[in-house]
Amino acid sequence: MDALSNEFSGGKKIGIKEFLLLFNQFSKEEQIQIAEKISLQTFADRWALLDEELPDTDELSEEEIMAEVKAVRYGEKEKV
Numbered sequence: 001m002d003a004l005s006n007e008f009s010g011g012k013k014i015g016i017k018e019f020l021l022l023f024n025q026f027s028k029e030e031q032i033q034i035a036e037k038i039s040l041q042t043f044a045d046r047w048a049l050l051d052e053e054l055p056d057t058d059e060l061s062e063e064e065i066m067a068e069v070k071a072v073r074y075g076e077k078e079k080v
Contacts, residue, residue: 008014014022023031057065
């Protein structure tokens with residue numbers, strides 16, 4: 001199955017373009033409800049993708065973190 005299409009009722013495939021055309025037929029309030037449901041259903045997958053990009057901070061000490069916060073806030077780096 002194409003990654004940009006999915007089976008719709010009756011075995012018919014619907015792509016992103018067709019989905020958006022259908023989505024645009026809903027009222028703004030319904031669109032918000034649909035978007036919220038999609039967001040909730042995809043949160044774990046989106047978080048996993050983001051987590052892969054974030055640096056591992058397990059090895060940072062609290063002092064190093066606070067020094068970086070102060071450097072950003074006050075514009076100068078403190079020695080730890």
